Amino acid sequence: METTQIKSTLTYDDKVIEKIVGHALENVGGLLAVTGGFFSNIKNNLVNSASVTDGVSVEVGSKEVAVDLAIIVEYGKDIPAIVESIKAIVSQNVDSMTHLKVVEVNVNVVDIRTKEEHEAASVTVQDRVTSAASNTSQFVSEQTEKLKETVSNTVDSDETAK
Known part of the structure; x- marks a missing residue:
């Protein structure tokens, strides 16, 4: 019996990787929010429409992924340790689900708040x-x-x- 080689291509839309990253970040200690910038924040302050992809931007190649994040961290927390946690969890989740290698995680800390300040700011x-x-x-x-x-x-x- 002859085996034929089936050719195929597997690609991922940026949105898929952004969702994987967004969900992976939900339980990082000291990370209050991933924020999508001015217009996204206005939208989220008007209605309850926060998306797990807000503040997450990715570049997806055939074998590698680069991730850009804009985050709000909790006041008093070790920011470099939070970023290390983010890198580890993002890399692990993307690799386990897609077998793509995360080669870059760029993090921009856009704000720092106490939990109380964050909760007050989150009321829409x-x-x-x-x-x-x-x-x-x-x-x-x-x-x-x-x-x-x-x-x-x-x-x-x-x-x-x-």
Whole structure:
């Protein structure tokens, strides 16, 4: 029996590698966020639309990958150690899933925040509007109940007076 050699090519879209990198970074200690820059941040501050690929840029070759990241780190943490963790986890995840070699990880620290500052900055306009709508709805319900009580008491006192 003769075996025929089947030719094939395997390529990865940049978005695929960006997602692998983004998911790999989710549990790096001291890393508060990977940020996508001004317009991405505006979009994310308006609505809850953060993507795992925000702030991740890659160049994918046939056998190698270069990664660029823009990050926000937690105040008081060892930044070079965080970057070493990032390099290790990114390289390991990309290699295990694609067999591509990560040859470069460029990290730009764009901000440093306490956890409290980061949580406060992460509240979106959508969150604020939702909260305001909920509070308004609750207020209207309470006022409606008060009005019903007042009307009921007025009707009762009118009937008693007759």
